[in-house]
Amino acid sequence: TQLLEQSPQFLSIQEGENLTVYCNSSSVFSSLQWYRQEPGEGPVLLVTVVTGGEVKKLKRLTFQFGDARKDSSLHITAAQPGDTGLYLCAGFGSNDYKLSFGAGTTVTVRA
Amino acid sequence: DTGVSQDPRHKITKRGQNVTFRCDPISEHNRLYWYRQTLGQGPEFLTYFQNEAQLEKSRLLSDRFSAERPKGSFSTLEIQRTEQGDSAMYLCASSRDRETIYFGEGSWLTVV
Numbered sequence: 001t002q003l004l005e006q007s008p009q010f011l012s013i014q015e016g017e018n019l020t021v022y023c024n025s026s027s028v029f030s031s032l033q034w035y036r037q038e039p040g041e042g043p044v045l046l047v048t049v050v051t052g053g054e055v056k057k058l059k060r061l062t063f064q065f066g067d068a069r070k071d072s073s074l075h076i077t078a079a080q081p082g083d084t085g086l087y088l089c090a091g092f093g094s095n096d097y098k099l100s101f102g103a104g105t106t107v108t109v110r111a
Numbered sequence: 112d113t114g115v116s117q118d119p120r121h122k123i124t125k126r127g128q129n130v131t132f133r134c135d136p137i138s139e140h141n142r143l144y145w146y147r148q149t150l151g152q153g154p155e156f157l158t159y160f161q162n163e164a165q166l167e168k169s170r171l172l173s174d175r176f177s178a179e180r181p182k183g184s185f186s187t188l189e190i191q192r193t194e195q196g197d198s199a200m201y202l203c204a205s206s207r208d209r210e211t212i213y214f215g216e217g218s219w220l221t222v223v
Contacts, residue, residue, distance in 0.1 A: 004153075031210055042115075042202050042214035043154065050210065088153050092209060097167045099144070099212060101153030 003027070004089055004102035012108040016078055021105045023089030024071045030092050032065055032072045033099070037086040046074075079109045113137060115215035117203050123221045124193055131189045132218045136205030143186050144212065145178055146202040147171065154202055160186060193222045 007022045023032065031050040035043035047056050049065035049072060056063045060083075062075040076083055090101040116135040124130050136143050141162050146154035157176070159167045162183035172178075175193075180186040190197055200219050206212040 033210070033212070035214075040217075040219075042204075042216045044214070045212065048210045090153070097159045097161075098156040098169075100156065101146075103151070103153050 004091060004100060006087075006089055006102035006105050008105060009103070010106045010108075012110065013079055015080060015109055015111050019076050019079055019107065021074045021087050021089075021107070022071070023073065023102055025091070026070065027093065028069050030069070032069075032089060032091040034063055034072070034074055035088040035090060037088060037104070043088055076107075079107075081109045081111050083107060084109050115203055115205050115213055117201075117215040117218045119218060120216065121219045121221075123223060126195060126222055127192055129189065129191045130193060130220060131187055132201050132203075132220075134186045134188070134203030134205075134215060136185070136203070137207075137213055140205035140207050140213075141183065142206045142209070142212075143180055144204040144206075145186070145188050146204065146214075148200045148202055148217070149198075157188070157201075190220070193220075195222045198222045 004025050013019050033048045034046045037043040047063045052067045052069045054065045060077045064073045086104045086106050088101050088104045090099045118133045143160040145157040148154040156169050157172050158178045160180040163180050175191045178188045198221050200217040202217045204212045204214040
């Protein structure tokens with residue numbers, strides 16, 4: 001079992017502030033994905049990172065994949081209330097069919 | 112809407128009853144997954160189909176759980192003799208390749 005640990009578990013910030021969510025593992029992943037989930041809904045894919053050291057930007061969101069492909073981070077600049085949600089990282093091992101998820105980080109952005 | 116569709120969205124059942132959830136994947140997606148998610152946790156893998164073949168099952172999928180995907184299109188997840196511990200959101204997802212997986216909105220199960 002490949003375990004993904006996310007930190008922090010909860011994050012509450014004021015609108016306009018920046019935040020970073022971390023996803024770490026002792027295992028190597030062939031790719032990592034970030035999802036955002038709202039209460040009562042399914043996860044929505046934000047990005048997939050596949051190359052060690054890769055950085056992807058999606059408007060105010062910046063995703064980074066560690067050089068060793070064991071960790072990733074999500075940075076949100078100038079957070080808005082609409083960014084509120086559960087952020088999940090997930091990854092495939094080299095020969096896995098299944099996507100393994102972390103426990104998630106609950107982000108609350110206060111207006 | 113051409114996303115992953117799940118039905119029913121909510122189900123309340125008495126302990127001991129059987130329940131069945133249906134998932135309609137995105138058209139032409141040959142990969143289909145079932146996950147279970149409880150409050151405060153990330154989704155946990157249950158099972159994976161490639162076309163009609165069930166290629167992997169989690170240890171979480173006890174003998175009371177069965178999943179099928181006849182003809183490689185829609186899929187059903189049946190839980191027999193439900194227990195209170197089965198209360199969770201059951202998520203279906205589909206993909207054409209391994210890296211881009213789309214989830215449905217989930218089916219909430221409450222066992223009373």
